[in-house]
Amino acid sequence: MTRPAPWIDAAAAAARLGVSRATLYAYVSRGLIRSQLLPGSSRAHGYAREDVERLRQRTAARRDPALAAAHALEWGVPVLESAITFIDGRALYYRGHDVVTLARERSLEEVAALIWTGGFNAVFPPALPATIAAAAPERHAPFVLRAQTRLAAAAADDPGAGDLRPASVAAAGWRMLHLLADAAAGVRGTRRRRVETMDQQLARAWKTGPHGAEILRATLILCADHELNVSSFTARCVASAGSTPYAVVIAGLAALEGFRHGGSGVRVDAMIGGLRAEVSARSARDRQRALERAIGARMRAGDVVGGFGHQLYPAGDPRAKALLDLLERRAAGSAELAYLRAFQRAAAAIVREEPNLDFALAGVARVLRLPAGAPLMLFAIGRTIGWIGQAIEQYATGQLIRPRARY
Helix, strand or coil: CCCCCCEECHHHHHHHHCCCHHHHHHHHHCCCCCEEECCCCCCCEEEEHHHHHHHHHHHHHHHCHHHHHHCCCCCCCCCCCCCCEEECCCCEEECCEEHHHHHHHCCHHHHHHHHHHCCCCCCCCCCCCCCCHHHHHHHHCCHHHHHHHHHHHHHHHCCCCCCCCHHHHHHHHHHHHHHHHHHHHCCCCCCCCCCCCHHHHHHHHHCCCCCHHHHHHHHHHHCCCCCCCHHHHHHHHHHHCCCCHHHHHHHHHHHHCCCCCCCHHHHHHHHHHHCHHHHCCCCHHHHHHHHHHHHHHHHHCCCCCCCECCCCCCCCCHHHHHHHHHHHHHCCCCHHHHHHHHHHHHHHHHHCCCECHHHHHHHHHHHCCCCCCHHHHHHHHHHHHHHHHHHHHHHHHCCCCCCCCCC
């Protein structure tokens, strides 16, 4: 499926808006439409398709307010301003920094500081797990329920939970990240942690091998934020009500685990694993053809091949590419990685899309042999950074998010 390019030329932008080029340039000068030089050109400019569409819909709203209200929350239509994440169709940026570079060069704490404070140098207080006596029967509960239970207990233990100043929210966020990492790693009680980072803690608990911590760190950073997806919008709505940061993350987790959002990685992992036995004994060439036939059969039976394509990245999800490239460098020779790449080629040949983050998360889990449900665990821990950043922004506005319904 071919997706529209995120940048269009001046003629197309002006035609879409029904205005002259002079008016289009005026919109750009007023900051209503983003413009940039097109690659390979010293003169031709491109104009952000989403800005053009937003301005066109704003004009339509003046003519038919009821119709505009009915479509105000459709997928892809910006509804809130944020200085955290920018997506240009090819790359993803946190506060102006390319996320792939951040995943390669920065620590998780530095990226959290960047998203929460705008700089890399914030220092967060030591985080100790809260007493979780109420969580004793959590052993067989799914990860999201375990995490929410621990967060609720931590909120009850934190006398400053209602302090919504940025520094206090950031401190609570750092504590919550450790609580989620503990839940994923199976740490219980109030034992003091070793002097190690969260990625090191997870790598040790999951026995990932020498490069595991590096891969997990990159994964968490690449998951940290992605504009106003459903869980981040949920987080902002809860923050707009004046709820505590703990409530923000609990709500974000509830939205994230849905199979159309963060839960998608688990479904992708299940499909990849489900076909593994069918092709494991074949040669590489025969395995490729067998996978194509098996995937095609699944699609004819009504199954969806998840993990490929993303509306915001017509040429491919840069987060997925970064993680898959990292696996190639650090897990060369892995039989699981060879199978994963074969699956990728087979699926891409059928759906004609590039892998997205869900596929890459499933790949990380399979190559590192992580526990069941790990794609969602990693997504949740990383995205908590973004939810806290979104909450800090929303608290600062003092505004209540309250859309209207069309009856």
